[in-house]
Amino acid sequence: MIYVKFEQVMNNVEEAVTEDELAALLDTETNITAYAGYEPSGQLHLGHLLTAYKLIDLQSAGVDIIVLLADLHAYLNEKGTIDQIREWARHYQECFTALGLAEETRFMLGSDYQLEPDYTKLILRLARHTTLNRARRSMDEVSRNAEDPVVSQMIYPIMQTADIGYLNIDIAVGGIDQRKIHMLAREELHSMGFQSPVCIHTPILLGLDGNKMSSSKNNLIAVEDSPESIKKKVDSAYCPARTIQDNPVLQLYRYFIFPRFKQVELERPKQYGGPIGYEEFAKLETDFAAGKLHPLDLKNGAATYIERIVGPIRGVLYSD
């Protein structure tokens, strides 16, 4: 049973640091806590879902879940005014609830505790032990302006470290872009007498155009996208025939569709072979690589199934 839990938690994960520690944690009887933090800014998109679904995996493995709506982090990272960010935070919580996190999930707003004296002291201790170079490098993948960083962006990683210690987190979940901050946290927390968190890192999705995902380039699918919008975005996605390397449409199948549907049925015009079904991603990928599956049929199916995943979330969001 434990092995099954571990397999589920490790599915579609870029890395776990370390797998042994993770297995040991899942093996314990005592309650353990996992968390992921999100900067509330911009629409929630498929990239966010990757970590959110990982939290759900952990939840079903018996782990307590904290979702941190990191309003102060977003502020420190120049994502907007506090008021704008709070507005997004409310929206994020609605989205996370809608997408299937269980009722007992704890949602926390960073500012609810990050201004407490004890927390502040922890920040100062961490500041005392963290070099500027280390803090800056840890933010390379997280901050937008790699050059000309502001001091607040140096506070960001030590606050994230403080969160993990302060909230007694056993497992920190995040995209692989969080890696350097998490490694800093493991090192610093350990040397300061806290336990180091196990870290689970999900892949960073490629944008639909094959480049880095960016809200400003409109190459991502948001949970609020209409079926028409999803269809249009998938249609225009980069998808060279027989190429499985860095193919954003195949990513949709790997990370979203197959984990949720046991049987995937793709429509296809008779002249090209008629409908075809798959039970696992590997087989679909092999067929695509062999040229047995045309990109357009792949896209049509992806749009249909992604809508089936995102549609219900959108439905809950707009039900009131």
Next chain:
RNA sequence: CCCGCCUUAACUCAGUCUGGCAGAGUGGUCGGCUGUAGACCGACAUGUCCCCCGUUCAAAUCGGGGAGGCGGGACCA
């Protein structure tokens, strides 16, 4: 506190000396070619020229004031 440089399209930047319709590349949108997208070809759209005041028939451009960024200097009993 002092000195120098920078700020123009979503991005990177020309243009400022010598005032005269706001530019290029990348990106974007639309179309053609492909049973998808990309590539390629064709077309289209970019805008608070950092802000304010002044000079002028006319200011991105000249003068004054200010803001933000970058670099240096000075201070270091």
